[in-house]
Amino acid sequence: MPILADFHMHTHHSGDSQAPMEDMVKRAIEKGLTQICFTEHQDLDYPELPGNPKDLFTLDTDPYRDEVLSMKEKYSGKIDIGFGVELGLQLEDTLRKNREYMSKYDFDFVIGSIHLLDREDFYYESVWEGRSISDMYRRCFESTLENITEFTDFDVLGHLDYITRYAPDKGASYRPEDYADIIDAILLKLIKDGKGLDVNSKVLFTNPEGNPNPHPYILKRFNELGGRIITFGSDAHFADQVACGFERTRQMALDAGFTEYYTFKGRKPSAHKL
Numbered sequence: 001m002p003i004l005a006d007f008h009m010h011t012h013h014s015g016d017s018q019a020p021m022e023d024m025v026k027r028a029i030e031k032g033l034t035q036i037c038f039t040e041h042q043d044l045d046y047p048e049l050p051g052n053p054k055d056l057f058t059l060d061t062d063p064y065r066d067e068v069l070s071m072k073e074k075y076s077g078k079i080d081i082g083f084g085v086e087l088g089l090q091l092e093d094t095l096r097k098n099r100e101y102m103s104k105y106d107f108d109f110v111i112g113s114i115h116l117l118d119r120e121d122f123y124y125e126s127v128w129e130g131r132s133i134s135d136m137y138r139r140c141f142e143s144t145l146e147n148i149t150e151f152t153d154f155d156v157l158g159h160l161d162y163i164t165r166y167a168p169d170k171g172a173s174y175r176p177e178d179y180a181d182i183i184d185a186i187l188l189k190l191i192k193d194g195k196g197l198d199v200n201s202k203v204l205f206t207n208p209e210g211n212p213n214p215h216p217y218i219l220k221r222f223n224e225l226g227g228r229i230i231t232f233g234s235d236a237h238f239a240d241q242v243a244c245g246f247e248r249t250r251q252m253a254l255d256a257g258f259t260e261y262y263t264f265k266g267r268k269p270s271a272h273k274l
Contacts, residue, residue, distance in 0.1 A: 003246040006246075007198075007263060013059060021067050027239040039085055039086040040084075042059040044097045047116070047120065061104075083108050084109035086111040089113065090116060090119065102153045110154040112147070114162070117136070128167065142182060159200035180221075187222050195229065197222055198231055198233050199212060199231065200214075201234050201249045212252065216256065220256035229269060
């Protein structure tokens with residue numbers, strides 16, 4: 001069965017996208033999807049950087065929710081549209097703010113993601129200066145475990161090993177086996193808490209031979225340890241990316257031993273045959 005649900009999508013409501021929401025809906029319908037969930041960025045306390053507007057990744061949630069509801073009504077019977085969020089995880093005072101934020105909205109689906117390392121965005125080359133790639137990877141995995149231990153109000157962990165996309169060598173030297181101890185600890189924590197993994201295919205839009213996030217090794221390990229909940233998301237920031245690479249990520253999940261993937265409504269998971 002093809003993957004019929006894209007559960008990681010962004011529009012103009014996210015600070016790094018200009019995509020009209022309706023364009024994303026229309027593209028999903030063209031691709032034969034039956035379900036999508038918008039997951040706009042909410043990264044509270046994102047660092048202020050030169051050239052970026054203040055509060056770049058702070059989500060204005062009410063108008064976002066209103067547009068989702070409008071699209072749900074307009075395209076009722078054609079596609080099921082969910083109201084979700086991609087919540088940037090950080091500790092200290094951001095942890096309190098995230099808890100407060102989550103108490104205000106009834107999302108269908110919540111992705112918890114690590115976009116920052118020690119309050120710096122590893123998207124920028126300057127953050128890597130004077131640091132070894134392997135040390136950065138290990139610290140990011142450690143930070144991930146710290147965050148999901150302190151904050152559990154999410155449904156799936158977003159694009160685990162996402163940091164590898166932005167390494168100086170673009171992930172060429174990355175071997176997840178080198179971090180097996182901390183990766184296993186992350187996966188076991190997710191399983192214990194009933195959480196899943198976002199199988200994120202964004203890399204495949206520009207590099208069909210690349211590795212999605214998480215790496216196939218991690219996805220297989222998640223299954224071996226008893227993990228069952230996986231969702232598929234393109235991480236699309238414009239319409240052409242919707243459902244990109246889904247054939248490959250589906251096969252990757254099958255090869256890892258999965259027989260089902262999940263969608264969410266009202267934070268409750270539903271299984272679908274792969």
